[in-house]
Amino acid sequence: MSAHAARAVTLRDASGADDPLPPVRLSVARLTAAFHGRPAVRDVSLALRDRRVTAVIGPSGCGKSTFLRCLNRMHETVAGATVEGRITLDGEDIYGAQVDATSVRKRIGMVFQRPTPFPTLSIRDNVAAGLKVVRDGGASRGGADQIVERAMRRAAIWDELKDRLAASPMGLSGGQQQRLCIARALATEPQVLLLDEPTASLDPVSTLKVEELVHELRRQMAVIIVTHNMQQAARVSDETAFFLQGEMIELTPTRQLFTAPTDPRTESYITGRFG
Secondary structure, three states: OOEEEHHHHHOOOOOOOOOOOOEEEEEEEEEEEOOOOEEEEEEEEEEEEEEEEEEOOOOOOOOOHHHHHHHOOOOOHOOOOOOOOEEEEEEEEEEOOOOOHHHHHHHEEOOOEEEEEOOOOOHHHHHOOHHHHOOOOOOOHHHHHHHHHHHHHHHHHHHHOOOEEEEEEEEOOOHHHHHHHHHHHHHOOOOOOEEOOOOOOOOOOHHHHHHHHHHOOOOOOOOEEEEOOHHHHHHHOOEEEEEEOOEEEEEEEHHHHHOOOOOHHHHHHOOOOOO
């Protein structure tokens, strides 16, 4: 593990409290990810804790999204993509020979930059879409309905849409569509939720709702959010990782990173000298 990552593991909680930190949920060791032999992420090691929000920031093309996609084996779906290193979820190697990628994506959910509801499915069926794959042929209709309601409540969208479950999601606002996609990811009861610039295409009001949702979800799981917005990282995260040219430069409590970064490259980025 890199010196920065090792240091981050022993740091106090972002509030400065002396309470023990939650356990490590996802551990990354010497991760290198490439496209057709060209590395996009280089030798990254870090530990991600349960019930914490970790933000990943850095300039465009620095490897943020590629890193995120490696965490639930989405990277390997791209032609010519390769992964080296080790990623463990609760101690289990997610790239192990006997580990099914679908089971990994059940436990590590992901929401993308632009809302991606399935246009031919109803609002209800969008949320339930993953259940048939991950629940041995699918839950019963009644059981699935309970799961859908729970997921939509957790995504803070049930009260808005409970009377429109049979309608198309394409009539929803962008913010509602994104929270619907978060509900879809939550339906499989993941232990980790990955958010790839989830508010990049949203208006300020919808952005605030998603940020409030992230704050609530951190009580239940580990959340990793890639964002181009440093103010957003400061608002929602406990720890922040700064990436540059495929490398993780540092990972520290968010308050420290934005007030006293340990690496001059981080300081140059957050003060606007580049990026």
